[in-house]
Amino acid sequence: MGCAILAAAIAPGTAAPAAMVRNDHGQLTVAADSPLAARLSVTPVTLVSLSRTIPVPGEVRAEPSRSLSVMTPVAGSIVSLPVSPGDPVTRGQVVAELVSGDMAQAATDVAKARAALDYAHRALVRAQGVASAGGAATRDVESARSTWLQAQAEDDRATARMAALRASAGYQAGQGGVIRLTAPIDGIVSAVNTAPGAFVTDPTAPLLAITGTQEVWAVAAVPENLADALHVGQQTEIDVPALPGRTAHGAISAIEPVLHADTRTLQARVVLANGDGALKPGMFATLTVLTPQPPRIMVPQSALLMNNDTVTVFVEVAPHTYRRRGIEIVYDDGDLCEVTSGLSAGERVVTQGAVLLNDD
Known part of the structure:
Protein backbone atom coordinates (compact mmCIF):
# COMPACT_ATOMS: atom_id res chain seq x y z
CA MET A 1 0.00 0.00 0.00
CA GLY A 2 1.60 3.26 -1.11
CA CYS A 3 0.97 6.87 -0.27
CA ALA A 4 -2.64 7.82 -0.76
CA ILE A 5 -2.76 10.09 -3.83
CA LEU A 6 -5.74 12.40 -4.08
CA ALA A 7 -6.85 12.32 -7.72
CA ALA A 8 -7.85 15.69 -9.11
CA ALA A 9 -10.95 14.44 -10.80
CA ILE A 10 -13.24 17.45 -10.68
CA ALA A 11 -15.91 17.21 -13.34
CA PRO A 12 -16.49 20.09 -15.82
CA GLY A 13 -18.41 22.85 -14.20
CA THR A 14 -17.30 21.98 -10.66
CA ALA A 15 -14.08 24.03 -10.59
CA ALA A 16 -13.93 27.09 -8.38
CA PRO A 17 -15.89 30.03 -9.78
CA ALA A 18 -13.94 32.72 -11.58
CA ALA A 19 -14.93 35.21 -8.95
CA MET A 20 -13.04 33.17 -6.41
CA VAL A 21 -9.94 32.18 -8.45
CA ARG A 22 -7.98 34.14 -11.05
CA ASN A 23 -5.73 32.05 -13.32
CA ASP A 24 -2.78 33.98 -14.71
CA HIS A 25 -0.78 31.51 -16.84
CA GLY A 26 -1.03 28.75 -14.22
CA GLN A 27 -0.66 31.05 -11.25
CA LEU A 28 -3.84 30.85 -9.22
CA THR A 29 -4.91 33.73 -7.00
CA VAL A 30 -7.73 33.10 -4.55
CA ALA A 31 -9.81 35.97 -3.27
CA ALA A 32 -8.96 36.42 0.39
CA ASP A 33 -12.63 36.89 1.38
CA SER A 34 -13.94 33.93 -0.64
CA PRO A 35 -15.35 30.71 0.87
CA LEU A 36 -12.60 28.82 -0.99
CA ALA A 37 -9.83 30.65 0.87
CA ALA A 38 -11.36 29.52 4.15
CA ARG A 39 -11.17 25.88 3.02
CA LEU A 40 -7.48 26.00 2.13
CA SER A 41 -4.79 25.11 4.66
CA VAL A 42 -1.18 26.06 3.92
CA THR A 43 1.74 24.50 5.80
CA PRO A 44 5.50 25.15 5.55
CA VAL A 45 7.66 22.31 4.25
CA THR A 46 10.02 21.11 6.99
CA LEU A 47 12.91 18.71 7.36
CA VAL A 48 11.93 15.70 9.46
CA SER A 49 14.46 13.48 11.22
CA LEU A 50 13.10 9.96 11.43
CA SER A 51 14.68 6.88 12.94
CA ARG A 52 15.01 3.57 11.20
CA THR A 53 13.85 0.81 13.51
CA ILE A 54 15.67 -2.52 13.56
CA PRO A 55 13.89 -5.22 15.60
CA VAL A 56 16.09 -8.12 16.73
CA PRO A 57 15.31 -11.08 19.00
CA GLY A 58 16.92 -11.38 22.40
CA GLU A 59 16.50 -12.44 26.00
CA VAL A 60 16.85 -11.16 29.53
CA ARG A 61 19.95 -12.35 31.37
CA ALA A 62 21.35 -11.93 34.84
CA GLU A 63 24.39 -9.70 35.03
CA PRO A 64 27.38 -12.05 35.54
CA SER A 65 28.86 -9.92 38.32
CA ARG A 66 25.55 -10.22 40.18
CA SER A 67 25.26 -13.99 39.91
CA LEU A 68 27.49 -15.62 42.52
CA SER A 69 27.99 -19.05 44.04
CA VAL A 70 28.35 -19.66 47.78
CA MET A 71 31.08 -22.18 48.69
CA THR A 72 32.69 -23.32 51.90
CA PRO A 73 36.43 -22.72 52.30
CA VAL A 74 36.90 -25.98 54.24
CA ALA A 75 35.31 -29.41 54.40
CA GLY A 76 32.49 -29.88 56.86
CA SER A 77 29.01 -31.17 57.63
CA ILE A 78 25.97 -29.01 56.89
CA VAL A 79 23.83 -28.57 59.99
CA SER A 80 21.46 -25.84 58.78
CA LEU A 81 20.24 -24.61 55.38
CA PRO A 82 17.53 -21.97 56.01
CA VAL A 83 16.94 -20.93 52.37
CA SER A 84 15.31 -22.48 49.31
CA PRO A 85 15.31 -21.64 45.58
CA GLY A 86 13.33 -18.46 44.98
CA ASP A 87 13.92 -16.99 48.44
CA PRO A 88 15.09 -13.35 48.54
CA VAL A 89 18.23 -12.76 50.58
CA THR A 90 20.20 -9.71 51.65
CA ARG A 91 23.94 -9.27 51.84
CA GLY A 92 25.29 -10.71 55.09
CA GLN A 93 22.28 -12.94 55.72
CA VAL A 94 23.17 -16.44 56.96
CA VAL A 95 22.32 -18.99 54.26
CA ALA A 96 24.05 -22.11 55.62
CA GLU A 97 25.80 -23.42 58.73
CA LEU A 98 28.51 -26.09 58.79
CA VAL A 99 30.56 -27.84 61.44
CA SER A 100 34.16 -28.22 60.28
CA GLY A 101 37.10 -29.93 61.93
CA GLY A 170 32.32 -14.14 53.76
CA TYR A 171 31.32 -16.27 56.70
CA GLN A 172 31.01 -15.79 60.41
CA ALA A 173 32.99 -18.21 62.58
CA GLY A 174 31.24 -19.62 65.63
CA GLN A 175 32.41 -21.80 68.49
CA GLY A 176 33.41 -25.41 68.02
CA GLY A 177 34.31 -25.00 64.35
CA VAL A 178 30.85 -23.77 63.28
CA ILE A 179 30.92 -21.76 60.04
CA ARG A 180 28.01 -19.53 59.12
CA LEU A 181 28.07 -18.87 55.37
CA THR A 182 26.46 -15.57 54.40
CA ALA A 183 25.02 -14.10 51.19
CA PRO A 184 27.66 -12.01 49.36
CA ILE A 185 25.02 -9.84 47.59
CA ASP A 186 21.36 -8.90 47.69
CA GLY A 187 19.40 -11.18 45.39
CA ILE A 188 17.35 -14.31 44.89
CA VAL A 189 18.47 -17.86 45.67
CA SER A 190 18.52 -19.43 42.21
CA ALA A 191 19.86 -22.90 43.06
CA VAL A 192 20.55 -25.09 46.10
CA ASN A 193 22.91 -28.03 45.56
CA THR A 194 23.03 -29.59 49.01
CA ALA A 195 20.91 -30.39 52.07
CA PRO A 196 21.25 -30.51 55.85
CA GLY A 197 23.30 -33.53 56.95
CA ALA A 198 25.42 -33.59 53.80
CA PHE A 199 29.18 -33.69 54.26
CA VAL A 200 31.02 -31.35 51.92
CA THR A 201 34.48 -32.52 50.91
CA ASP A 202 35.07 -30.37 47.81
CA PRO A 203 35.58 -26.68 48.71
CA THR A 204 35.21 -25.76 45.01
CA ALA A 205 31.67 -27.20 44.75
CA PRO A 206 28.96 -24.47 44.96
CA LEU A 207 26.53 -25.11 47.80
CA LEU A 208 24.01 -22.63 46.43
CA ALA A 209 23.77 -19.80 43.89
CA ILE A 210 22.43 -16.29 44.40
CA THR A 211 21.37 -14.07 41.52
CA GLY A 212 21.10 -10.30 41.90
CA THR A 213 18.22 -8.88 39.86
CA GLN A 214 18.44 -5.15 40.65
CA GLU A 215 20.03 -4.81 37.22
CA VAL A 216 19.70 -7.21 34.30
CA TRP A 217 20.94 -7.42 30.74
CA ALA A 218 18.79 -7.44 27.64
CA VAL A 219 20.95 -9.31 25.13
CA ALA A 220 20.12 -9.10 21.43
CA ALA A 221 21.19 -11.62 18.81
CA VAL A 222 22.07 -9.30 15.92
CA PRO A 223 22.14 -10.98 12.47
CA GLU A 224 25.39 -10.71 10.56
CA ASN A 225 23.87 -8.53 7.82
CA LEU A 226 22.80 -5.90 10.39
CA ALA A 227 26.05 -5.81 12.34
CA ASP A 228 27.28 -2.59 10.70
CA ALA A 229 24.03 -0.77 11.52
CA LEU A 230 24.46 -1.11 15.29
CA HIS A 231 26.81 0.94 17.47
CA VAL A 232 27.44 1.43 21.15
CA GLY A 233 25.25 4.22 22.50
CA GLN A 234 22.28 3.67 20.18
CA GLN A 235 18.90 3.90 21.88
CA THR A 236 16.71 0.81 22.03
CA GLU A 237 13.21 -0.16 23.08
CA ILE A 238 12.84 -3.53 24.81
CA ASP A 239 9.53 -5.38 24.77
CA VAL A 240 9.03 -8.60 26.72
CA PRO A 241 6.10 -10.83 25.64
CA ALA A 242 5.64 -11.96 29.24
CA LEU A 243 5.02 -8.32 30.27
CA PRO A 244 2.58 -6.91 27.69
CA GLY A 245 2.26 -3.16 27.66
CA ARG A 246 5.60 -2.61 29.37
CA THR A 247 8.42 -1.16 27.26
CA ALA A 248 11.87 -0.57 28.69
CA HIS A 249 14.36 1.89 27.22
CA GLY A 250 18.13 1.85 27.26
CA ALA A 251 21.28 2.38 25.24
CA ILE A 252 23.51 -0.34 23.81
CA SER A 253 26.39 -0.59 26.27
CA ALA A 254 28.53 -3.18 24.48
CA ILE A 255 28.68 -5.28 21.32
CA GLU A 256 30.66 -8.50 21.18
CA PRO A 257 33.59 -8.28 18.75
CA VAL A 258 33.38 -11.91 17.61
CA LEU A 259 30.60 -13.39 15.49
CA HIS A 260 28.98 -16.59 16.75
CA ALA A 261 29.79 -19.10 14.02
CA ASP A 262 26.80 -21.37 14.68
CA THR A 263 24.11 -18.66 14.57
CA ARG A 264 25.94 -16.01 12.50
CA THR A 265 24.99 -13.37 15.05
CA LEU A 266 26.63 -10.80 17.28
CA GLN A 267 25.43 -10.20 20.79
CA ALA A 268 24.63 -6.64 21.84
CA ARG A 269 23.61 -5.88 25.40
CA VAL A 270 21.60 -3.21 27.14
CA VAL A 271 21.77 -2.73 30.92
CA LEU A 272 18.32 -2.30 32.47
CA ALA A 273 17.29 -1.26 35.95
CA ASN A 274 14.99 -3.86 37.50
CA GLY A 275 14.09 -2.56 40.91
CA ASP A 276 10.73 -4.35 41.02
CA GLY A 277 12.22 -7.66 39.84
CA ALA A 278 9.65 -8.01 37.05
CA LEU A 279 12.30 -8.83 34.44
CA LYS A 280 13.33 -12.43 35.02
CA PRO A 281 16.54 -13.91 33.60
CA GLY A 282 15.60 -16.21 30.74
CA MET A 283 12.61 -14.20 29.48
CA PHE A 284 12.38 -13.72 25.72
CA ALA A 285 12.57 -10.11 24.50
CA THR A 286 12.50 -8.04 21.32
CA LEU A 287 15.02 -5.21 21.13
CA THR A 288 14.12 -2.48 18.67
CA VAL A 289 17.19 -0.42 17.81
CA LEU A 290 16.54 3.17 16.77
CA THR A 291 18.94 4.20 14.01
CA PRO A 292 18.84 7.95 13.23
CA GLN A 293 18.49 8.82 9.54
CA PRO A 294 19.46 12.05 7.69
CA PRO A 295 16.75 14.74 7.75
CA ARG A 296 14.26 14.42 4.89
CA ILE A 297 11.57 16.63 3.36
CA MET A 298 8.18 15.18 4.25
CA VAL A 299 4.70 16.33 3.22
CA PRO A 300 1.26 15.08 4.26
CA GLN A 301 -0.64 12.78 1.92
CA SER A 302 -3.44 15.34 1.73
CA ALA A 303 -1.16 17.75 -0.17
CA LEU A 304 -0.61 15.35 -3.09
CA LEU A 305 -2.50 15.44 -6.39
CA MET A 306 -2.23 13.17 -9.42
CA ASN A 307 -2.18 14.90 -12.80
CA ASN A 308 -1.37 12.90 -15.94
CA ASP A 309 0.59 10.32 -13.95
CA THR A 310 2.57 13.10 -12.30
CA VAL A 311 2.45 13.81 -8.60
CA THR A 312 1.96 17.53 -7.94
CA VAL A 313 1.37 19.96 -5.11
CA PHE A 314 0.25 23.58 -4.99
CA VAL A 315 3.00 25.87 -3.71
CA GLU A 316 2.15 29.28 -2.26
CA VAL A 317 4.21 31.84 -4.21
CA ALA A 318 2.55 34.89 -2.66
CA PRO A 319 -0.24 35.45 -0.15
CA HIS A 320 -3.34 33.63 -1.51
CA THR A 321 -1.45 32.86 -4.76
CA TYR A 322 -0.50 29.31 -5.73
CA ARG A 323 1.27 27.47 -8.54
CA ARG A 324 1.20 23.77 -9.34
CA ARG A 325 4.56 22.01 -9.15
CA GLY A 326 5.56 18.44 -10.01
CA ILE A 327 7.45 16.50 -7.34
CA GLU A 328 8.94 13.06 -6.85
CA ILE A 329 8.14 11.05 -3.77
CA VAL A 330 9.04 7.80 -2.09
CA TYR A 331 6.00 5.55 -1.87
CA ASP A 332 5.52 4.35 1.68
CA ASP A 333 2.81 3.79 4.26
CA GLY A 334 2.00 6.47 6.77
CA ASP A 335 0.57 9.95 7.03
CA LEU A 336 3.69 11.54 5.55
CA CYS A 337 5.52 10.91 2.30
CA GLU A 338 9.14 11.71 1.57
CA VAL A 339 9.78 14.20 -1.24
CA THR A 340 13.01 13.47 -3.09
CA SER A 341 12.85 16.43 -5.52
CA GLY A 342 10.69 19.43 -6.38
CA LEU A 343 10.41 21.05 -2.94
CA SER A 344 12.75 22.80 -0.54
CA ALA A 345 12.50 23.27 3.19
CA GLY A 346 10.66 26.48 4.05
CA GLU A 347 8.36 26.53 1.03
CA ARG A 348 4.65 26.58 1.80
CA VAL A 349 2.27 24.06 0.22
CA VAL A 350 -1.48 23.59 0.32
CA THR A 351 -2.16 20.61 2.59
CA GLN A 352 -5.96 20.82 2.82
CA GLY A 353 -8.30 21.69 -0.04
CA ALA A 354 -5.64 21.40 -2.78
CA VAL A 355 -8.09 19.46 -5.00
CA LEU A 356 -10.33 22.56 -5.12
CA LEU A 357 -7.59 24.51 -6.88
CA ASN A 358 -7.36 22.07 -9.77
CA ASP A 359 -7.28 24.05 -12.99
CA ASP A 360 -7.58 21.17 -15.46
Whole structure:
Protein backbone atom coordinates (compact mmCIF):
# COMPACT_ATOMS: atom_id res chain seq x y z
CA MET A 1 0.00 0.00 0.00
CA GLY A 2 1.60 3.26 -1.11
CA CYS A 3 0.97 6.87 -0.27
CA ALA A 4 -2.64 7.82 -0.76
CA ILE A 5 -2.76 10.09 -3.83
CA LEU A 6 -5.74 12.40 -4.08
CA ALA A 7 -6.85 12.32 -7.72
CA ALA A 8 -7.85 15.69 -9.11
CA ALA A 9 -10.95 14.44 -10.80
CA ILE A 10 -13.24 17.45 -10.68
CA ALA A 11 -15.91 17.21 -13.34
CA PRO A 12 -16.49 20.09 -15.82
CA GLY A 13 -18.41 22.85 -14.20
CA THR A 14 -17.30 21.98 -10.66
CA ALA A 15 -14.08 24.03 -10.59
CA ALA A 16 -13.93 27.09 -8.38
CA PRO A 17 -15.89 30.03 -9.78
CA ALA A 18 -13.94 32.72 -11.58
CA ALA A 19 -14.93 35.21 -8.95
CA MET A 20 -13.04 33.17 -6.41
CA VAL A 21 -9.94 32.18 -8.45
CA ARG A 22 -7.98 34.14 -11.05
CA ASN A 23 -5.73 32.05 -13.32
CA ASP A 24 -2.78 33.98 -14.71
CA HIS A 25 -0.78 31.51 -16.84
CA GLY A 26 -1.03 28.75 -14.22
CA GLN A 27 -0.66 31.05 -11.25
CA LEU A 28 -3.84 30.85 -9.22
CA THR A 29 -4.91 33.73 -7.00
CA VAL A 30 -7.73 33.10 -4.55
CA ALA A 31 -9.81 35.97 -3.27
CA ALA A 32 -8.96 36.42 0.39
CA ASP A 33 -12.63 36.89 1.38
CA SER A 34 -13.94 33.93 -0.64
CA PRO A 35 -15.35 30.71 0.87
CA LEU A 36 -12.60 28.82 -0.99
CA ALA A 37 -9.83 30.65 0.87
CA ALA A 38 -11.36 29.52 4.15
CA ARG A 39 -11.17 25.88 3.02
CA LEU A 40 -7.48 26.00 2.13
CA SER A 41 -4.79 25.11 4.66
CA VAL A 42 -1.18 26.06 3.92
CA THR A 43 1.74 24.50 5.80
CA PRO A 44 5.50 25.15 5.55
CA VAL A 45 7.66 22.31 4.25
CA THR A 46 10.02 21.11 6.99
CA LEU A 47 12.91 18.71 7.36
CA VAL A 48 11.93 15.70 9.46
CA SER A 49 14.46 13.48 11.22
CA LEU A 50 13.10 9.96 11.43
CA SER A 51 14.68 6.88 12.94
CA ARG A 52 15.01 3.57 11.20
CA THR A 53 13.85 0.81 13.51
CA ILE A 54 15.67 -2.52 13.56
CA PRO A 55 13.89 -5.22 15.60
CA VAL A 56 16.09 -8.12 16.73
CA PRO A 57 15.31 -11.08 19.00
CA GLY A 58 16.92 -11.38 22.40
CA GLU A 59 16.50 -12.44 26.00
CA VAL A 60 16.85 -11.16 29.53
CA ARG A 61 19.95 -12.35 31.37
CA ALA A 62 21.35 -11.93 34.84
CA GLU A 63 24.39 -9.70 35.03
CA PRO A 64 27.38 -12.05 35.54
CA SER A 65 28.86 -9.92 38.32
CA ARG A 66 25.55 -10.22 40.18
CA SER A 67 25.26 -13.99 39.91
CA LEU A 68 27.49 -15.62 42.52
CA SER A 69 27.99 -19.05 44.04
CA VAL A 70 28.35 -19.66 47.78
CA MET A 71 31.08 -22.18 48.69
CA THR A 72 32.69 -23.32 51.90
CA PRO A 73 36.43 -22.72 52.30
CA VAL A 74 36.90 -25.98 54.24
CA ALA A 75 35.31 -29.41 54.40
CA GLY A 76 32.49 -29.88 56.86
CA SER A 77 29.01 -31.17 57.63
CA ILE A 78 25.97 -29.01 56.89
CA VAL A 79 23.83 -28.57 59.99
CA SER A 80 21.46 -25.84 58.78
CA LEU A 81 20.24 -24.61 55.38
CA PRO A 82 17.53 -21.97 56.01
CA VAL A 83 16.94 -20.93 52.37
CA SER A 84 15.31 -22.48 49.31
CA PRO A 85 15.31 -21.64 45.58
CA GLY A 86 13.33 -18.46 44.98
CA ASP A 87 13.92 -16.99 48.44
CA PRO A 88 15.09 -13.35 48.54
CA VAL A 89 18.23 -12.76 50.58
CA THR A 90 20.20 -9.71 51.65
CA ARG A 91 23.94 -9.27 51.84
CA GLY A 92 25.29 -10.71 55.09
CA GLN A 93 22.28 -12.94 55.72
CA VAL A 94 23.17 -16.44 56.96
CA VAL A 95 22.32 -18.99 54.26
CA ALA A 96 24.05 -22.11 55.62
CA GLU A 97 25.80 -23.42 58.73
CA LEU A 98 28.51 -26.09 58.79
CA VAL A 99 30.56 -27.84 61.44
CA SER A 100 34.16 -28.22 60.28
CA GLY A 101 37.10 -29.93 61.93
CA ASP A 102 39.42 -27.94 59.68
CA MET A 103 37.90 -24.72 60.94
CA ALA A 104 38.25 -25.83 64.54
CA GLN A 105 41.88 -26.71 63.85
CA ALA A 106 42.50 -23.29 62.30
CA ALA A 107 41.01 -21.57 65.35
CA THR A 108 43.13 -23.75 67.65
CA ASP A 109 46.26 -22.91 65.66
CA VAL A 110 45.59 -19.20 66.19
CA ALA A 111 45.15 -19.66 69.95
CA LYS A 112 48.33 -21.76 70.22
CA ALA A 113 50.33 -19.27 68.16
CA ARG A 114 49.13 -16.37 70.35
CA ALA A 115 50.12 -18.25 73.52
CA ALA A 116 53.54 -19.20 72.13
CA LEU A 117 54.16 -15.62 71.01
CA ASP A 118 53.26 -14.27 74.44
CA TYR A 119 55.55 -16.78 76.18
CA ALA A 120 58.43 -16.06 73.79
CA HIS A 121 58.04 -12.33 74.31
CA ARG A 122 58.15 -12.68 78.09
CA ALA A 123 61.21 -14.96 77.84
CA LEU A 124 62.99 -12.39 75.68
CA VAL A 125 62.23 -9.58 78.11
CA ARG A 126 63.47 -11.72 81.00
CA ALA A 127 66.71 -12.64 79.18
CA GLN A 128 67.35 -9.01 78.31
CA GLY A 129 66.85 -8.04 82.00
CA VAL A 130 69.27 -10.70 83.24
CA ALA A 131 71.83 -9.70 80.61
CA SER A 132 71.62 -6.05 81.57
CA ALA A 133 72.37 -7.07 85.19
CA GLY A 134 75.40 -9.08 84.04
CA GLY A 135 73.89 -12.45 84.87
CA ALA A 136 73.38 -13.92 81.36
CA ALA A 137 75.42 -14.38 78.24
CA THR A 138 74.66 -12.58 75.00
CA ARG A 139 73.88 -15.87 73.31
CA ASP A 140 71.02 -16.46 75.75
CA VAL A 141 69.47 -13.17 74.67
CA GLU A 142 69.96 -14.00 70.98
CA SER A 143 68.41 -17.43 71.52
CA ALA A 144 65.38 -15.84 73.22
CA ARG A 145 65.11 -13.28 70.39
CA SER A 146 65.18 -16.06 67.78
CA THR A 147 62.45 -17.98 69.57
CA TRP A 148 60.35 -14.81 69.78
CA LEU A 149 60.76 -14.11 66.04
CA GLN A 150 59.74 -17.67 65.17
CA ALA A 151 56.68 -17.42 67.42
CA GLN A 152 55.76 -14.13 65.79
CA ALA A 153 56.03 -15.68 62.31
CA GLU A 154 53.83 -18.61 63.37
CA ASP A 155 51.26 -16.22 64.82
CA ASP A 156 51.24 -14.24 61.56
CA ARG A 157 50.77 -17.46 59.57
CA ALA A 158 47.88 -18.73 61.68
CA THR A 159 46.19 -15.33 61.73
CA ALA A 160 46.59 -14.89 57.96
CA ARG A 161 45.12 -18.35 57.29
CA MET A 162 42.11 -17.58 59.44
CA ALA A 163 41.64 -14.22 57.70
CA ALA A 164 41.90 -15.88 54.28
CA LEU A 165 39.28 -18.46 55.22
CA ARG A 166 36.89 -15.76 56.37
CA ALA A 167 37.47 -13.56 53.32
CA SER A 168 37.09 -16.43 50.84
CA ALA A 169 33.46 -17.09 51.72
CA GLY A 170 32.32 -14.14 53.76
CA TYR A 171 31.32 -16.27 56.70
CA GLN A 172 31.01 -15.79 60.41
CA ALA A 173 32.99 -18.21 62.58
CA GLY A 174 31.24 -19.62 65.63
CA GLN A 175 32.41 -21.80 68.49
CA GLY A 176 33.41 -25.41 68.02
CA GLY A 177 34.31 -25.00 64.35
CA VAL A 178 30.85 -23.77 63.28
CA ILE A 179 30.92 -21.76 60.04
CA ARG A 180 28.01 -19.53 59.12
CA LEU A 181 28.07 -18.87 55.37
CA THR A 182 26.46 -15.57 54.40
CA ALA A 183 25.02 -14.10 51.19
CA PRO A 184 27.66 -12.01 49.36
CA ILE A 185 25.02 -9.84 47.59
CA ASP A 186 21.36 -8.90 47.69
CA GLY A 187 19.40 -11.18 45.39
CA ILE A 188 17.35 -14.31 44.89
CA VAL A 189 18.47 -17.86 45.67
CA SER A 190 18.52 -19.43 42.21
CA ALA A 191 19.86 -22.90 43.06
CA VAL A 192 20.55 -25.09 46.10
CA ASN A 193 22.91 -28.03 45.56
CA THR A 194 23.03 -29.59 49.01
CA ALA A 195 20.91 -30.39 52.07
CA PRO A 196 21.25 -30.51 55.85
CA GLY A 197 23.30 -33.53 56.95
CA ALA A 198 25.42 -33.59 53.80
CA PHE A 199 29.18 -33.69 54.26
CA VAL A 200 31.02 -31.35 51.92
CA THR A 201 34.48 -32.52 50.91
CA ASP A 202 35.07 -30.37 47.81
CA PRO A 203 35.58 -26.68 48.71
CA THR A 204 35.21 -25.76 45.01
CA ALA A 205 31.67 -27.20 44.75
CA PRO A 206 28.96 -24.47 44.96
CA LEU A 207 26.53 -25.11 47.80
CA LEU A 208 24.01 -22.63 46.43
CA ALA A 209 23.77 -19.80 43.89
CA ILE A 210 22.43 -16.29 44.40
CA THR A 211 21.37 -14.07 41.52
CA GLY A 212 21.10 -10.30 41.90
CA THR A 213 18.22 -8.88 39.86
CA GLN A 214 18.44 -5.15 40.65
CA GLU A 215 20.03 -4.81 37.22
CA VAL A 216 19.70 -7.21 34.30
CA TRP A 217 20.94 -7.42 30.74
CA ALA A 218 18.79 -7.44 27.64
CA VAL A 219 20.95 -9.31 25.13
CA ALA A 220 20.12 -9.10 21.43
CA ALA A 221 21.19 -11.62 18.81
CA VAL A 222 22.07 -9.30 15.92
CA PRO A 223 22.14 -10.98 12.47
CA GLU A 224 25.39 -10.71 10.56
CA ASN A 225 23.87 -8.53 7.82
CA LEU A 226 22.80 -5.90 10.39
CA ALA A 227 26.05 -5.81 12.34
CA ASP A 228 27.28 -2.59 10.70
CA ALA A 229 24.03 -0.77 11.52
CA LEU A 230 24.46 -1.11 15.29
CA HIS A 231 26.81 0.94 17.47
CA VAL A 232 27.44 1.43 21.15
CA GLY A 233 25.25 4.22 22.50
CA GLN A 234 22.28 3.67 20.18
CA GLN A 235 18.90 3.90 21.88
CA THR A 236 16.71 0.81 22.03
CA GLU A 237 13.21 -0.16 23.08
CA ILE A 238 12.84 -3.53 24.81
CA ASP A 239 9.53 -5.38 24.77
CA VAL A 240 9.03 -8.60 26.72
CA PRO A 241 6.10 -10.83 25.64
CA ALA A 242 5.64 -11.96 29.24
CA LEU A 243 5.02 -8.32 30.27
CA PRO A 244 2.58 -6.91 27.69
CA GLY A 245 2.26 -3.16 27.66
CA ARG A 246 5.60 -2.61 29.37
CA THR A 247 8.42 -1.16 27.26
CA ALA A 248 11.87 -0.57 28.69
CA HIS A 249 14.36 1.89 27.22
CA GLY A 250 18.13 1.85 27.26
CA ALA A 251 21.28 2.38 25.24
CA ILE A 252 23.51 -0.34 23.81
CA SER A 253 26.39 -0.59 26.27
CA ALA A 254 28.53 -3.18 24.48
CA ILE A 255 28.68 -5.28 21.32
CA GLU A 256 30.66 -8.50 21.18
CA PRO A 257 33.59 -8.28 18.75
CA VAL A 258 33.38 -11.91 17.61
CA LEU A 259 30.60 -13.39 15.49
CA HIS A 260 28.98 -16.59 16.75
CA ALA A 261 29.79 -19.10 14.02
CA ASP A 262 26.80 -21.37 14.68
CA THR A 263 24.11 -18.66 14.57
CA ARG A 264 25.94 -16.01 12.50
CA THR A 265 24.99 -13.37 15.05
CA LEU A 266 26.63 -10.80 17.28
CA GLN A 267 25.43 -10.20 20.79
CA ALA A 268 24.63 -6.64 21.84
CA ARG A 269 23.61 -5.88 25.40
CA VAL A 270 21.60 -3.21 27.14
CA VAL A 271 21.77 -2.73 30.92
CA LEU A 272 18.32 -2.30 32.47
CA ALA A 273 17.29 -1.26 35.95
CA ASN A 274 14.99 -3.86 37.50
CA GLY A 275 14.09 -2.56 40.91
CA ASP A 276 10.73 -4.35 41.02
CA GLY A 277 12.22 -7.66 39.84
CA ALA A 278 9.65 -8.01 37.05
CA LEU A 279 12.30 -8.83 34.44
CA LYS A 280 13.33 -12.43 35.02
CA PRO A 281 16.54 -13.91 33.60
CA GLY A 282 15.60 -16.21 30.74
CA MET A 283 12.61 -14.20 29.48
CA PHE A 284 12.38 -13.72 25.72
CA ALA A 285 12.57 -10.11 24.50
CA THR A 286 12.50 -8.04 21.32
CA LEU A 287 15.02 -5.21 21.13
CA THR A 288 14.12 -2.48 18.67
CA VAL A 289 17.19 -0.42 17.81
CA LEU A 290 16.54 3.17 16.77
CA THR A 291 18.94 4.20 14.01
CA PRO A 292 18.84 7.95 13.23
CA GLN A 293 18.49 8.82 9.54
CA PRO A 294 19.46 12.05 7.69
CA PRO A 295 16.75 14.74 7.75
CA ARG A 296 14.26 14.42 4.89
CA ILE A 297 11.57 16.63 3.36
CA MET A 298 8.18 15.18 4.25
CA VAL A 299 4.70 16.33 3.22
CA PRO A 300 1.26 15.08 4.26
CA GLN A 301 -0.64 12.78 1.92
CA SER A 302 -3.44 15.34 1.73
CA ALA A 303 -1.16 17.75 -0.17
CA LEU A 304 -0.61 15.35 -3.09
CA LEU A 305 -2.50 15.44 -6.39
CA MET A 306 -2.23 13.17 -9.42
CA ASN A 307 -2.18 14.90 -12.80
CA ASN A 308 -1.37 12.90 -15.94
CA ASP A 309 0.59 10.32 -13.95
CA THR A 310 2.57 13.10 -12.30
CA VAL A 311 2.45 13.81 -8.60
CA THR A 312 1.96 17.53 -7.94
CA VAL A 313 1.37 19.96 -5.11
CA PHE A 314 0.25 23.58 -4.99
CA VAL A 315 3.00 25.87 -3.71
CA GLU A 316 2.15 29.28 -2.26
CA VAL A 317 4.21 31.84 -4.21
CA ALA A 318 2.55 34.89 -2.66
CA PRO A 319 -0.24 35.45 -0.15
CA HIS A 320 -3.34 33.63 -1.51
CA THR A 321 -1.45 32.86 -4.76
CA TYR A 322 -0.50 29.31 -5.73
CA ARG A 323 1.27 27.47 -8.54
CA ARG A 324 1.20 23.77 -9.34
CA ARG A 325 4.56 22.01 -9.15
CA GLY A 326 5.56 18.44 -10.01
CA ILE A 327 7.45 16.50 -7.34
CA GLU A 328 8.94 13.06 -6.85
CA ILE A 329 8.14 11.05 -3.77
CA VAL A 330 9.04 7.80 -2.09
CA TYR A 331 6.00 5.55 -1.87
CA ASP A 332 5.52 4.35 1.68
CA ASP A 333 2.81 3.79 4.26
CA GLY A 334 2.00 6.47 6.77
CA ASP A 335 0.57 9.95 7.03
CA LEU A 336 3.69 11.54 5.55
CA CYS A 337 5.52 10.91 2.30
CA GLU A 338 9.14 11.71 1.57
CA VAL A 339 9.78 14.20 -1.24
CA THR A 340 13.01 13.47 -3.09
CA SER A 341 12.85 16.43 -5.52
CA GLY A 342 10.69 19.43 -6.38
CA LEU A 343 10.41 21.05 -2.94
CA SER A 344 12.75 22.80 -0.54
CA ALA A 345 12.50 23.27 3.19
CA GLY A 346 10.66 26.48 4.05
CA GLU A 347 8.36 26.53 1.03
CA ARG A 348 4.65 26.58 1.80
CA VAL A 349 2.27 24.06 0.22
CA VAL A 350 -1.48 23.59 0.32
CA THR A 351 -2.16 20.61 2.59
CA GLN A 352 -5.96 20.82 2.82
CA GLY A 353 -8.30 21.69 -0.04
CA ALA A 354 -5.64 21.40 -2.78
CA VAL A 355 -8.09 19.46 -5.00
CA LEU A 356 -10.33 22.56 -5.12
CA LEU A 357 -7.59 24.51 -6.88
CA ASN A 358 -7.36 22.07 -9.77
CA ASP A 359 -7.28 24.05 -12.99
CA ASP A 360 -7.58 21.17 -15.46
